[in-house]
Amino acid sequence: MEQHYELGRKLRERYITNLTFLSQTYKSQEIYIKSTDYNRTVISAYSNLIGMFEAGEETQAGIDYPQNPKWPKGFVPIAVHTHDSTLEALFSTLGFRKSAYDEDGMPRYSTGLTLELWLDASNSSYIKVLYWPLNEAYEDVTIHVTGCVENCPLEMFINRSMPYKVDDYEEA
Structure with a gap:
């Protein structure tokens, strides 16, 4: 807690x-x-x-x-x-090489990951992925998401995520 x-x-x-x-x-x-x-x-x-x-x-x-x-x-x-393996699955779909990002093994308890949707000055949408390790400041890890760049354009993020899209939730 x-x-x-x-x-x-x-x-x-x-x-x-x-x-x-x-x-x-x-x-x-x-x-x-x-x-x-x-x-x-x-x-x-x-x-x-x-x-x-x-x-x-x-x-x-x-x-x-x-x-x-x-x-x-x-x-x-x-x-x-x-332990919640959901975070490990999310790390995997994002293409992180290590499940705890800074160490091998399962993510630590209470580790967080947030996806932020931003608008830049030209009104274009982009994604930031922030990693929240236990007892440390958050870290912007967007650049480490497979198929993304820093401040990943929304369209780029959607395209790189399509292989993980579930079409039939009943069968998933």
Whole structure:
């Protein structure tokens, strides 16, 4: 949980503090969070959000959340340590030679990868791929995506990704 909280803090710094892309407080109209239905992934998503958005006025610092009257009755978070191979699959489709980017083996827990869509001065769209290693600053790894260049033009990114497109989700 702590690792996902820290990832949320890094995402806050980039998307709320530096780019002012999102509001200071959580607004469901601005961000959509999706998780699988497994407790560990739901708790990971919550931990990310807690790190990303500062506590609101209704939060009381120093109170143990299970003792807070607003805490859902009977809800007890349990940290489960497992590994999500989804990130490794994404690394593979992007053409990274190492699954953890800076070391061999599986990606570390709470490692993140974001794909950002940008517009340049001429109104052309391009993609940035950012790698968020645990306990380190993010790194722009777009140049290392097979078939891409720095600030990869959207059309180039789409073309290089077509071999991985799923046409029939029922059979996938």
